Every structure is written in C-alpha cells, then in structure tokens.
Amino acid sequence: MNRKTAMAAAVAAALTMGTVMVASSQSPALASGTTANGAGPQAMTTVGRLALLDQADKEAGAVAKALGLGPDERLLPKDVQVDNDGARHVRYDRTYRGLPVVGGDLVVHRAKNGRITSTSWAHEGAIKLNGVTPMLSDKDAASTATRSAKHVKEARTTNLDTSQLLVWAVGKVPVLAYRNTVTGAGEAGANSREAVLLDAGTGAVLDQYEVNPTVSGTGNGVNVGQVTIETSQGGSGYTLTDAAHGGTIVYDSYNSPQSNPAQNARTFSKSSNSWGNGSTSSRESAAVDASYGLAKTWDYYKSTFNRSGIRNDGRGAPAYVHVDNQLLNAFYDDSCFCMSFGDGSSQNGNTPLTALDVAGHEMSHGVTAATANLNYSGESGGLNEATSDIFGTMVEFYAGNTTDPGDYYIGEKLRMGNGYLRRMDNPAADGNSLSCYSSRAGSVDVHYSSGIANHFFYLTAEGTGAKTIGGLSHNGTPCNGDSFNGIGRDKAAQIWYRALSTYLTSTSNYSAARTATLQAAADLYGANSQERYIVSKAWAAVSLGTALPDPGNGNPSPSPTPTSSPTGNPNPGGNALTNGDFEQGTAGWTQSANDITNSTQQSAHGGSWYAWMMGYGSAATETLSQSNIAVPSTGSPKLTFWLKVTTAESGTTAYDTLKVNVNGQTLATYSNANASAGYVQKTVDLSAFRGQNVSISFAGQEDAYLATTFLLDDVSVG
Known part of the structure; x- marks a missing residue:
C-alpha cells in the first residue's frame, strides 16, 4: 500500500518532502526459465543479482587474502555471472588505501562447490606503492x-x-x-x-x-542560479538526460497528479543546450534545479561513501517537475523509483520545491529505503526524515553553490513565511518540532520528531554555542545546559551513514539510533575516541542517555597512518607491550606479512587497527612478534589478547593453527576448531618468565585447503 506523507502540517498536509514506500516480496536469486546448458549464463532477476553481489562482497576479504593482495587493497564487487552448471564468475574493482585502481579489476572464477578455480587479471598480483601522497599538487x-x-x-x-x-x-x-x-x-x-x-x-x-558520455550544458535555475548541468545529445537536439549519473532523466510532468506523475510527462528537449532563465516564466528553470541537485547528491554519496546512486546499482531514478497544481510538496516514491517536485503555492510565492537541500533530501529517502528501510511512522519515521535532512544538508555543503551556501536550515530558499521549513540547530524554533527527546517522540508527526536526530547531528558536528554558518545565525542550544565542541560535519556524516547502512533496521527507535551511532563511532574512530565521546554527549544534550566518561584524548584527530611513530606513553595502562592495540600501526611489531591493518574488510575489537593473520586458503605461514618485553617480576603476569577465528573448515580437526610462542616455547595453540562469532579474550600464563625480558610471537600456519582467518587485537602483558 502506498503512503505519501506530509513535511510540515503547519502548512496543511501539502507542505512535504516525504517518501512513498511499498512492501515487496522476496524473489529467487535466479529467474526460472529455459537456459543453455553448460557454461552458458543463467538469467538473473535484479534481486538475485544484488543478492549474489552481496555474497561476493562478503567473500571479498577472503578472496583478497587468497590472491595475495596486501592489507591496503580492497576488492569491490562490480558484476556477477552464474553458469548453467553452477560455476560463478565475479568481477571486482580494486582500491588501494581508498583510491580507485585503474587496471586493478579482475574476475574470480569459482566452481559449483565455491572453490576458486582461476582468476583473470587486468594487473596481476598485489599493488605496492611507496605512499599515496602526490608530489604534484x-x-x-x-x-x-x-x-x-x-x-x-x-x-x-x-x-x-x-x-x-x-x-x-x-x-x-x-x-x-x-x-x-x-x-x-x-x-x-x-x-x-x-x-x-x-x-x-x-x-x-x-x-x-x-x-x-554526456554533454555539458548551461542552466539557469530558480533556486540554484546559473550552473553547469549534464545533458545528452541526440540527433540535432539535447535532452535533460544525465548519463554521467546513471541515466537520470528530468521530465516535465505537465501537472500530472501526484499519484501518477508520469501520466502526462514529456522529456525536456530542444535544439540548443542552454536551459531555463532563472525564473518560473520558463518551465525549464525548475528542471535545471532538479538536474543539478540530483547530480550533486549522486556525487556526494559517490565521493563520500563510494555509493553509486540510490540503490548502489549505478542506476539513476527519473525525476518529475511541475507535478500537480499549486503543490507545496516534493517526495520520493519507492514504488516507481522516482522523485517528484511541485511548483509551490501562494504560501511560498509559487517557488518550486526544487531547492538543493530538497533534492538531496528526496534522493536520500531512496538511500534509506535501500538500506535500513526505516518504517515511516513513530520514532523510526522521525529517524527516516532526519536522515534525509542530514544528507540533504551535507549535499548543500558539498555542492559549494554560492547562490545556496551550506547551512543547517532546511528549505531556506523556498520563501516560507519564517524563512525555512526546519532548523537543525534549533528544531523547536518552528513551534512544532522537538529539539529534545521525550515520550512524545513516537506519537508526533515524523517531520517534528525528526528534530531530535537533527539536533543531535548538529551538536555532534558543530557543538554548542552561537555561530554564523552560510550567512545564517545558528545556535546549538543543548537540552541539558552542557557545553562542548563538535567533531565536524564530515565525521558526523560518516558516523550517521555507517549507522544507517550497517546497524539500523526498519523498526529502530531513538534508543537504537544512539546505540548504533556509538557503535559506528567506535568502528570508525575507536571505542575510546573523542569522536565516540562527543556522540554520547550530543545524545545526552538532546535528553537521550548519559555521556560516556571523557577518554581524555583532547580534540578529535584523524586515525594514525601505518608509518606513524608512537607518541606519549607507548605502554598505556601498564602494558609492557608497545602498541598492543595496533592503533600506532606497525610501531613496536615485526611482521612477516602486512598483517597489521585498518582494513574495513574485517573489524577491530577496539579502535580501527588490528592484526589480520592467515586466511589464504592455501599453504602459508606468517609470524607477528615483539621483542624485549619486560615481564613483571611480581604477582601472576599474563599475556592477554582478543582473538576472532573464522574458517571454511569443518569438524574439530586442527588443520590451520595459530601458536603463541614465548622465547621460542609454544605456550598456547588455537585452530580452526576455535572458530567464534566474535572476538574472545584469551589469557596465557607468563609466571615462568617473571622478571625476564622476553620475545613473544604469534605464528600462523595454514594447510593447502580451505581458509582460516585469525584476527588479533588489544594484546597486553601485565
């Protein structure tokens, strides 16, 4: 059942930037029907292809290890084909320290049983560079x-x-x-x-x-001013088709009803490549706004989160301007995978709802539908709306458009009576939105309950106190009278996106959002990071939960690089080991392979860095060691560490092992038989070495068949 939603009941049910979502049934991975025998490709449904790509993504880390790629490399599934005999061929793109690798693509060929049979490379083997800092600016x-x-x-x-x-x-x-x-x-x-x-x-x-692939034209929008937009040339004319962004097409709806914006729709086409005149006297002007806004939103998600379009499938959604009559509304509809923009009404001087942050808002509804799919009611509905406000705002900052500079006001270009639709710094200023969490959050309109998350995001990014942003006054007043600095909007957006894409579900409420963002901050910046601490303070500042203890790390700073040296006390908390949590990269450790990593293909126990040992699926050995460790001379000294074991082996036979050696003596052995769903703390007694300086090594060994991965983190001697 379709449901359109209002953006602000204060201007009746018309003032909206809502979303329409429909339930869909599961589809099989492979479509039924007659196919060729043997190596011929099976037909796949769209849902099936996405499922297989998801499987390929889950396999990517093990594949990278099996192929001998380094910890700085990541495989990104791009395409998949399944033969009639069950063989599978997965095409991957590659990145190196987050940078795209041109010529790094490869195809992994798997037999029906899943075993890798061969690989087709564009550039065979691991990528190795001295660094990723260019000499040329x-x-x-x-x-x-x-x-x-x-x-x-x-x-x-x-x-x-x-x-x-x-x-x-x-x-x-x-x-x-x-x-x-x-x-x-x-x-x-x-x-x-x-x-x-x-x-x-x-x-x-x-x-x-x-x-x-496209032709750049000049456009004059109502809200965005004169901008460059992407168009396509065909025959003797041009159309508002943006092939650079998934084939996004902007249509003139010709006042088709909201229920069917395509009913009377026509493409925008003309012989010249100049569009609009900056006013509503030209029907093209609103289309320029929409084309520009959707392209900037696409680019923001791509450059920031490596997301290609709404559904991350490289496909652009159609957009319709001039929908209905006197429509003070814009919305995303998942049932038609499209976006619609009204022309406004007398309440806002008939200004089209095609502002930059509105376009980002609507496209982000689609991203939410493709990820957490937050139900559009109750507290989850407020989170849904807030997500669109958050990323619509981030798109506005990203675009850097001088006609519409970045700020935390929503719809400030739409000529509303109070100058905006919503404010993230002070949601309650509109007289309806909630700035602070209360038991009412699940019962008010989702556009009003969104204020809680909007306020949280603003405080996380900018902190408390008055400031001017984008030429507008902002004042992040907390609900608890606290005072603190923010971590910056880019980090705040990374945390929110990770929470959305990794942890939130359709029924998540505000409490779940707090838990998800704290976990996301720990994932990205460390469990004891200042970033995670500020997230907790921002939630407390909107009356949800209490702040975590101050980790005492000062201002937030970027994660260290592998080549950085330890600063301050290298052995915090009395740890006799240097850099036992690996957060200083390789400092203090000797490794036979590039085991110490902050790769997102696996997860750390704490912080961002960990040691990834073995997982090749072929005969291999590795060692990770540290020397001259002063074992305490009193008490019961111990070596403790956190270990996560994942394996493709079965049964209790130890095929692949990780041994803990002290001065060459094996004190503990772990194997594929110790597989665990998460990290498990391990303890090794060092009483026999009281008062001695010792060498400790982790030695991994893998047989020729099936992979076992050993992840180490937070190693301590004390």
Whole structure:
C-alpha cells in the first residue's frame, strides 16, 4: 500500500518532502526459465543479482587474502555471472588505501562447490606503492592537463573538472596518478571533454582520451542560479538526460497528479543546450534545479561513501517537475523509483520545491529505503526524515553553490513565511518540532520528531554555542545546559551513514539510533575516541542517555597512518607491550606479512587497527612478534589478547593453527576448531618468565585447503 506523507502540517498536509514506500516480496536469486546448458549464463532477476553481489562482497576479504593482495587493497564487487552448471564468475574493482585502481579489476572464477578455480587479471598480483601522497599538487595537475590535452582545443577546467587521485596499474609498474577532465572544442562540439592521466610524481602524461558520455550544458535555475548541468545529445537536439549519473532523466510532468506523475510527462528537449532563465516564466528553470541537485547528491554519496546512486546499482531514478497544481510538496516514491517536485503555492510565492537541500533530501529517502528501510511512522519515521535532512544538508555543503551556501536550515530558499521549513540547530524554533527527546517522540508527526536526530547531528558536528554558518545565525542550544565542541560535519556524516547502512533496521527507535551511532563511532574512530565521546554527549544534550566518561584524548584527530611513530606513553595502562592495540600501526611489531591493518574488510575489537593473520586458503605461514618485553617480576603476569577465528573448515580437526610462542616455547595453540562469532579474550600464563625480558610471537600456519582467518587485537602483558 502506498503512503505519501506530509513535511510540515503547519502548512496543511501539502507542505512535504516525504517518501512513498511499498512492501515487496522476496524473489529467487535466479529467474526460472529455459537456459543453455553448460557454461552458458543463467538469467538473473535484479534481486538475485544484488543478492549474489552481496555474497561476493562478503567473500571479498577472503578472496583478497587468497590472491595475495596486501592489507591496503580492497576488492569491490562490480558484476556477477552464474553458469548453467553452477560455476560463478565475479568481477571486482580494486582500491588501494581508498583510491580507485585503474587496471586493478579482475574476475574470480569459482566452481559449483565455491572453490576458486582461476582468476583473470587486468594487473596481476598485489599493488605496492611507496605512499599515496602526490608530489604534484592537484592544481598543478589540472594546469598540466590543460597544457597536455590533444583531443580538444583551448582546453580549460570547469567547476566539474577536478583532479582525481588514483592508482594507475595499466602499465607494468603501478604508479600514483591524477585523472583530470578538461573541456574544449572537439568532435562533440564546444564542450567536448577529454580525460588526461598524469603521473602524480613527475607530471608525465600516462594516457589521454576523449570522453563523450554526456554533454555539458548551461542552466539557469530558480533556486540554484546559473550552473553547469549534464545533458545528452541526440540527433540535432539535447535532452535533460544525465548519463554521467546513471541515466537520470528530468521530465516535465505537465501537472500530472501526484499519484501518477508520469501520466502526462514529456522529456525536456530542444535544439540548443542552454536551459531555463532563472525564473518560473520558463518551465525549464525548475528542471535545471532538479538536474543539478540530483547530480550533486549522486556525487556526494559517490565521493563520500563510494555509493553509486540510490540503490548502489549505478542506476539513476527519473525525476518529475511541475507535478500537480499549486503543490507545496516534493517526495520520493519507492514504488516507481522516482522523485517528484511541485511548483509551490501562494504560501511560498509559487517557488518550486526544487531547492538543493530538497533534492538531496528526496534522493536520500531512496538511500534509506535501500538500506535500513526505516518504517515511516513513530520514532523510526522521525529517524527516516532526519536522515534525509542530514544528507540533504551535507549535499548543500558539498555542492559549494554560492547562490545556496551550506547551512543547517532546511528549505531556506523556498520563501516560507519564517524563512525555512526546519532548523537543525534549533528544531523547536518552528513551534512544532522537538529539539529534545521525550515520550512524545513516537506519537508526533515524523517531520517534528525528526528534530531530535537533527539536533543531535548538529551538536555532534558543530557543538554548542552561537555561530554564523552560510550567512545564517545558528545556535546549538543543548537540552541539558552542557557545553562542548563538535567533531565536524564530515565525521558526523560518516558516523550517521555507517549507522544507517550497517546497524539500523526498519523498526529502530531513538534508543537504537544512539546505540548504533556509538557503535559506528567506535568502528570508525575507536571505542575510546573523542569522536565516540562527543556522540554520547550530543545524545545526552538532546535528553537521550548519559555521556560516556571523557577518554581524555583532547580534540578529535584523524586515525594514525601505518608509518606513524608512537607518541606519549607507548605502554598505556601498564602494558609492557608497545602498541598492543595496533592503533600506532606497525610501531613496536615485526611482521612477516602486512598483517597489521585498518582494513574495513574485517573489524577491530577496539579502535580501527588490528592484526589480520592467515586466511589464504592455501599453504602459508606468517609470524607477528615483539621483542624485549619486560615481564613483571611480581604477582601472576599474563599475556592477554582478543582473538576472532573464522574458517571454511569443518569438524574439530586442527588443520590451520595459530601458536603463541614465548622465547621460542609454544605456550598456547588455537585452530580452526576455535572458530567464534566474535572476538574472545584469551589469557596465557607468563609466571615462568617473571622478571625476564622476553620475545613473544604469534605464528600462523595454514594447510593447502580451505581458509582460516585469525584476527588479533588489544594484546597486553601485565
């Protein structure tokens, strides 16, 4: 059953930025029907393909280990094919320290029983670079690219043409590189585009080619001003089809009803590539707003969370402007996978609901539907609405549009009577929204209960106190009179997105959201991080829970790199080991492989770093050790650590082992038979070594069949 929802009952049921969701039944992974025998591909439903991609993603860590990739590399499933005989072929893209690897793609071939039979590589083997800090600045790279372009004349860069850092693995030796897109006169016209690949160390041209998936046109929007938008050329004309963002098409709904915005819809098309005049006198102006806003939202999710479109499948959703009549409303509808924008009403001077943060808000409803799928009622509905406000706001900051600078006001461009639809810094200022949590949260309109999470996010990002942001006054007044600094909006957004995509479910309430964001902060920044502490203070500041004890870490700071050296006391809490929690990277440890990592393919017990040993699925050995450890001379000294064992083996036979050796003597052995769902604390008695300086090593050994992974964290001697 479809359900449209209101954005603000204060302007009747019309003022909305809601969402429509429908229930759907499960579909089988593979569609039924006649298929060819043997190696011919089976037909797959969309749901089945996504399920297989999800399976491939879960396997990615073990696959990377089995293929000998390093801890800085990550495999990202891109496509999958299943043969009639059950064989499976998974195509992966690769990243290195978060950077895309051009030429890093590969196909893993699996037999019906799941065993890897072979691999097709674009660049075989692990990627190894000295670092990912370029010698060439991005500005110098852009300048060099414009001078080096050969496919376009009078090359220039635009606000869309930025330098992208990546790993170029097309040649024999991978190098750090920049990819720039320059614009000039070429085969596709005055706005032809060319990609130029440069060595980020020397500035040498690695490759260059013309890019013509879309044509850049000029638009004048009602809300966003004059901007560059992506259009497509066909025959002698242009359409508002954005192939660079999943084929997103903006239609003129021609006042079709909200229930069916496509009823009278027509494509926007014309012979020239200039759109709108900045006012409502042109029907194209609202379409420019929508096209620009949806593209910026796509780019934000892609660049920030590596998410490709609403459903993360690279597919753009159609958008309809000029929906209905006098419609002070915009909404996302999951049943048609589309977004609709009204033209406003006399209540807001007939300003179209196509503002930048509104576009981000609506597209984010789709992201929520594709992840946590928060029910659109009660406290979960408030979380649903807040998620769209949060990411709509982040899109506004990301876009950097001088006509609509970033702020924490929602819909401030829509000419509402009080100047906005909602405020995240002070939700209650609209007279209806909740700034503080109470038992009423589940019974009020979701656009009002969203204020609690909006307020939490603002306080997490910006802290308390008065400030001016985007030219507007903000005042993050806490409900408990507290005072603290924020961690910055980018970190706050990372925490909220991880909570949304990893921990929240359809029925999550505010208490669950608090738990999820605390866990997300621990995942991203550490269990004892200042970031997690501020998250707890922000929830307490909106009257939900109490703040955690101050970890005493000072201001939040980025996670350390593997090459950083320990600072302060390397042995906190009396730990005789150096860097026992691995949060200082490799400091203090000797490893035979790149075991110490902060890879997100596995999880740490605490913080972000841990040791990932074994998991190859083939004969291998590894050691991780530390020397000159002063065992206490009194009491009952112990070696303690947290261990997580996952395995493809079965039964109680120890095929793959991890031994704990002290001065060459094996004191404990763990194996595939010790598999556990999570980390388990282990203790080894060191009484025989009181007062001695010892060497401790973890020695892993794996047989030729089936993988076992040993994860170590928070190792201590005391």
